[in-house]
Amino acid sequence: MTGVSEIKRSLLSVHQFSEEQLSLFTDRVIFNSLKKKDLLIKENQVSDGIAFILTGSFRVFKKSNNKELTIKFFVENNWMADLESLLTQQPSKNYIEAIEDSEIASITLRDIHMLMDSHPCFRMLNGLLSDLTIPTSYIATISSKNPDERYKELLLKHPQWVNRFPQMLIASYLGMTPETLSRVRARMK
Amino acid sequence: MTGVSEIKRSLLSVHQFSEEQLSLFTDRVIFNSLKKKDLLIKENQVSDGIAFILTGSFRVFKKSNNKELTIKFFVENNWMADLESLLTQQPSKNYIEAIEDSEIASITLRDIHMLMDSHPCFRMLNGLLSDLTIPTSYIATISSKNPDERYKELLLKHPQWVNRFPQMLIASYLGMTPETLSRVRARMK
DNA sequence: GTGATTTCTTGATTGTAATCAAGTGCGACA
DNA sequence: TGTCGCACTTGATTACAATCAAGAAATCAC
Structure with missing residues (x-):
């Protein structure tokens, strides 16, 4: 009921880690609760790790002009992060906000690096990054389809x-x- | 005049590698020439590494409907790859095309992994990935600014x-x- | 260097989604 | 349970970039 088993299951989906390796990882995560509208990351903050969503959902958004632009959604059983800030270790230009009351488990970049240094197999965690990128398909949808097509695609x-x-x-x-x-x-009914 | 020194300089910008480590890396790169309009990556091909541009320029584009949509440009002294395909090892949904006649130096994912396994410091190469992502600022520009503003920003x-x-x-x-x-x-004159 | 093909410019017109506005409904919370 | 505020719907109008079209300029191939 702690969420540890969900995290392990997620790790196993990227690599055949041993039970011992899985525990090395989960021993380092920190659990948190967020309420609807709480921010995980604010603009100008540096992302210091990745978070696994146990329950709830989040969105990544950006303020442009003074409109909010939603770029990505994340739901339970997925990892989330602001990839740009994480990779560059520069201040984020985005916000990550809980859409619903949520439970998450976080691990710091430092701890991930320590794991990678001591156990090369943890290098496989890089595979998690792909879910954090903005897919080119999103750009294509936004910029070359009309509203009806975009909604149908979603x-x-x-x-x-x-x-x-x-x-x-x-x-x-x-x-x-x-x-x-x-x-x-x-129109669609 | 081979380009090896440019590659080393680029690697040094992400980490203080020793001369020996730099050579381990550059020993593994393969040099190639591409003519204008040649494709480095075609749709449905799996990206098997990253390439450093010695001279020339490239664009990443996508076919949507049957229009070409240019998503990113790369110029000399930068690394390029199709990040989605590289991280997932799934077929690419994009094309990478030489805009000008170009010279590149490539290294395979397998070789990078070998380097990482034997020398943990090569894990720092992950820092190169940030230049390969689609920045959220691009989305913001495309979808919330008018043509004049977009051009001025560029x-x-x-x-x-x-x-x-x-x-x-x-x-x-x-x-x-x-x-x-x-x-x-x-309008701008 | 010449012709052929592609890119760029300029104009006229159209279509489509944004904006502005008002009313309805629903959920959060006291 | 009631009410207040926010989300959603629907309508009328407008603004703006896409499209269509034709000619000029630049680039390519031979």
Whole structure:
């Protein structure tokens, strides 16, 4: 009930770690609760590790002009981080916010490096990074499809998101106004 | 005149490698020439390493509908790769094309892993990855600024690109038609 | 160097999503 | 349970970049 087994299962999906190695890892994680709207990362803060979502959901967003632009969603049983800030160790230009009340387990970059130094197999954790990138498909969708196509694509790729997250956030993620999203949905019945 | 010293200089910018370590790395690189329009990576091909650009330039693009969408430019003295394909070892959804005749030096993922296993310091090469991501700022620009602002931003961030690359490609990168870019430029004099 | 092909410019028109606005509904919270 | 505030819907209008088109300029191939 602590979440340790979920973390281990996730690690096993990238590499056949031994039970001992898994424990080396989970011994270093720190558990946290966040309430809806709490921020995990604020702009100008340096990301110091990655977090596994045990329950709940998050979004990465950016302030541009003074609009919020939602770039990515994360839900339970996935790792999350601000990849840019993590890799460069420069201040983040993004925010990560809990959409729902959430439970997470974090590990610092320093601890990951220590694990990698002592056990080369932990190098395989780099495989986790791919889920943290912004996929080129997202750019393609945003910049070359119309609102109806964008929404249809989301329904195919992430049908659960549509009912789980407020439409404002979905609209923001799809690069359209809430009004437009509302009309897209009306059109589809 | 082989390019080895440029590679070493680039490696030193991420970590204080010894001369011996640098040579371990450069002993493994393979040199190649590409002509304008040659492809380094095609769609559906798995990326098997990273390449350092000695001379020339490249673009990452994607086919969507049947338009080409330019996502990133790379110029000499930088590393390039299709990060998604590299991290997931899944077929690429993108193309990498030489914009000019170019010289590159490549190293395979397998060789990088070997180096990391034998010398933990090579783990620092992960720092190179940050230049390969799609920055969130790009998304913000594309999806919340008008054509004039987008072009002005490019002039600030990458003034050299504007004269070096064909306007079609610049327009494609900025998410607008060549006609629109032409008008933006006319407007700015 | 000449012709051929592609890129760039400029103009006219259109389509589409943003904006502005008002009303409805629902959920959070006291 | 009631009410307050925020999210969502729907309508009318506007703004802006895409599209279509044609001509000029630049680049490429032979």
